[in-house]
Each structure stands twice: as structure tokens, then as C-alpha cells.
Amino acid sequence: MELLRTVAELRTHLAARQPVAFVPTMGNLHEGHLSLVRLARARGGCVVASIFVNRLQFGPAEDFDTYPRTFDSDCAGLADAGVDVVFAPDEREVYPEPQEFRVAPPPIGEALEGEFRPGFFGGVATVVLKLFNIVQPRMAAFGKKDYQQLMIVRSMVRQLNLPIEIVAGETIRAADGLALSSRNNYLSGAERAEAPRLYRALASLKEQLTDGKRDFRVLESAATADLQGAGWRPEYVAVRKQADLQLPGPTDRELVVLGAAWLGATRLIDNLEVNLPR
Numbered sequence: 001m002e003l004l005r006t007v008a009e010l011r012t013h014l015a016a017r018q019p020v021a022f023v024p025t026m027g028n029l030h031e032g033h034l035s036l037v038r039l040a041r042a043r044g045g046c047v048v049a050s051i052f053v054n055r056l057q058f059g060p061a062e063d064f065d066t067y068p069r070t071f072d073s074d075c076a077g078l079a080d081a082g083v084d085v086v087f088a089p090d091e092r093e094v095y096p097e098p099q100e101f102r103v104a105p106p107p108i109g110e111a112l113e114g115e116f117r118p119g120f121f122g123g124v125a126t127v128v129l130k131l132f133n134i135v136q137p138r139m140a141a142f143g144k145k146d147y148q149q150l151m152i153v154r155s156m157v158r159q160l161n162l163p164i165e166i167v168a169g170e171t172i173r174a175a176d177g178l179a180l181s182s183r184n185n186y187l188s189g190a191e192r193a194e195a196p197r198l199y200r201a202l203a204s205l206k207e208q209l210t211d212g213k214r215d216f217r218v219l220e221s222a223a224t225a226d227l228q229g230a231g232w233r234p235e236y237v238a239v240r241k242q243a244d245l246q247l248p249g250p251t252d253r254e255l256v257v258l259g260a261a262w263l264g265a266t267r268l269i270d271n272l273e274v275n276l277p278r
């Protein structure tokens with residue numbers, strides 16, 4: 001496995017290694033990331049994973065400085081998973097001058113995550129577009145754990161005519177249902193035991209949708225109250241359409257239930273797709 005730090009080195013290296021399958025990450029890798037590497041691997045070609053903690057997508061009060069950086073173990077995991085090239089640029093390589101041109105995400109980027117993390121999707125879309133231009137992959141893998149991010153990347157690729165296939169990886173969960181996330185590292189022992197409640201609240205909402213309940217607002221409020229009752233600070237629990245994350249109507253069948261909530265000082269997100277029979 002090659003470790004490359006500059007755009008020039010990467011371009012030279014990849015010139016004779018097409019096609020490229022790409023897995024962008026911010027490091028602190030877990031089984032969720034490695035499952036994306038395996039999806040990329042299955043496509044054949046050269047697998048490139050990037051490790052870059054992107055300041056642009058963190059708000060001023062967010063955890064950019066403390067975001068877990070575990071470079072050596074990340075590289076060991078990527079090598080084991082069969083990555084060919086790790087691209088790990090420093091900030092000056094990605095942002096050699098102030099990043100004045102930015103990608104403006106569509107209006108849905110201001111709802112859900114975007115409402116509580118202003119600027120987040122602009123920062124994500126900008127760095128993802130830059131990484132796509134640098135790596136020039138034919139395929140890129142993103143996890144469904146960040147469902148809204150996946151949807152926004154997909155629509156960016158569509159609307160800007162990028163010749164890249166976006167492949168979605170399923171959320172990987174611990175045995176108790178907790179979605180794997182780098183931010184799970186922030187949880188204390190007691191919080192870790194409590195954390196699967198978010199998954200259970202979404203799973204219960206999903207079950208009620210499957211049972212035919214359609215009063216989305218009532219279902220969302222009940223899940224929110226469940227979390228609040230256990231000491232969480234929920235930001236949203238929402239039933240949306242899978243395709244565009246807009247509000248569903250009574251006849252929509254492909255739904256997704258999304259939630260974000262603070263457990264102590266840690267913000268967790270999760271979601272579950274709901275495919276109702278026609």
C-alpha cells in the first residue's frame with residue numbers, strides 16, 4: 001500500500017492505474033469504513049482511501065480540534081482491507097489558499113442535519129468535489145449512516161454531471177444496535193450502555209410505520225419524548241422520503257426515519273430505511 005501526501009504524487013501514481021474506486025474518510029476508521037473499502041475492492045481497479053479531517057465542515061463550536069486522529073492504526077486497517085493507496089494530505093495541500101469558491105448545497109441541505117449544523121453540507125460538498133477532482137475516481141463509496149450526506153453527494157454528482165458512480169454502504173452496527181461512528185469514542189461507559197436507545201427509538205417508529213400508522217408527526221413526537229425521558233437532548237426525529245428527504249405523503253412507500261440527539265456531550269445520529277409493501 002502506498003501512502004501519498006500530495007496531489008502531484010497522487011496524480012502521477014494513478015496515471016497508469018485506472019479505473020479508481022474511492023473511499024473518502026476523516027480517519028478514526030471502524031468496521032463501517034472498512035465495509036466501504038470492501039465495496040470499492042469488489043469493483044476491481046485501484047482502491048484509493050483518503051484520510052483528511054476537513055475543517056470546512058466543522059462549526060466554530062464543534063469538535064475539529066478534538067476529532068479523534070488515529071493515523072497509524074487507520075493505515076494498518078486500510079492495508080489489511082486491501083487498499084492500494086492512502087491519500088493523506090495536510091491542510092495546506094487541500095486548501096493552499098482561502099477556499100473562496102464553495103459548493104452551495106440544495107435547500108434540503110438546510111434541513112435536518114443542516115438546521116443544527118449550519119454550513120456543514122457546504123463544507124462536505126466542497127471537500128468532496130475537490131477530492132473527486134483530485135482523485136478522479138470512476139466509483140466512490142459513502143455510508144448510509146450519513147444518509148443526508150449520501151443524498152447530497154448523489155445529487156451533486158447528478159446535477160454537476162460528474163462521471164462518478166456513487167455506491168452506498170449499509171450502516172454497520174454493534175450487537176446492541178448502536179451504529180458504528182467515530183464519535184462513539186466520546187461516550188463514557190454508562191453512556192455507551194445507554195446509546196442504543198436512539199436505534200431502538202427509530203426501530204420502534206419503523207415498526208409502527210410497517211404496522212400501517214401514518215400520523216408521522218405523532219410518531220416523531222413519541223420517539224422524541226422517549227429520548228427526552230431518558231435524559232437525551234433530541235434535535236430531530238423525522239420521517240422523510242428516501243429519494244429526496246422531503247416530507248412524505250400518505251401514499252409514499254420508500255421512507256427513512258432519521259434522528260439526531262445529544263447524549264451528554266456527544267451528538268449521535270442514526271437512521272433506518274422503511275420499505276413498505278405496495
Ligand code: PAF
Binds near residue numbers: 024026054124127149
Ligand atoms: O463522512 C465523512 O467522513 C466526511 O464527511 C467526508 C465524506 C470524508 C468529507 O470530509
